[in-house]
Amino acid sequence: MENEKKVNNWLELAKRDLAFAKDIVNRRNFRSYAPHFSHQALEKILKALVVAKTGITPPYIHNLVRLANLSKIELDQDTKDILAMLNPHYIGTKYPEDIAKMFKLYSQQKVDEVFKSAERAFKCFQKLLK
Template sequence: MNEIDIKEWIKLATHDSDTANLLVKENGHADIIIYHLHQATEKLLKALILKNGGSLEKIHFLDKLLSKNIGKYKELNDVKDHILELNLYLPKLRYPSGDSIAFEEAQDLQQKFQKIKTTILSILQNK
């Protein structure tokens, strides 16, 4: 486990989280808010993989990243549904789908992300 790499992933996740929070305050675009929440979750899950001595793949699927961690960190079961819900937005965020995302959806996911973030940071801070 490389402590510096883990801290860097957490720092980058915080940047995405902070950006999402700013966009919510400014009534920003829902898809971009959710994109940053997805990115932050991805980076936190990758930090967990590193904490456990694993190696990283260049993937963006939260379900796959979650599956690499959930057996080692049972606390993730508490936020599993939130992570999987956020993962469902990935195709809409990356490719035009014709579906619009309501601002209220972004607000709801922001609240769920706070639980994800709290849970994962708690795991990362426990040695």
């Protein structure tokens, strides 16, 4: 029962991050944060999968590919590509140089692409938790 609670907690946090990313995708002053929260949503749902599929506590890492490997789930090539594409979008948002870089990096088109890809992978991972 303890693992089920952990899985549900990770999943709830993941859903909130994805919802937040969706809310800010089209908000000009905030859209640059959407890729980071898209990454966070996938990181947390993958951590839910690590617990659900292996029973272990996920490590304190942000690498989506590594988390997917730790969960021992089978991924199609499209999902592997999404994880590899999203991996660099984890940024430490507490340092000014990272934030400045983030603002320059993300056009509306890029933000849309990252979010839609993350949403697609998220739905795939959600099915694996059922």
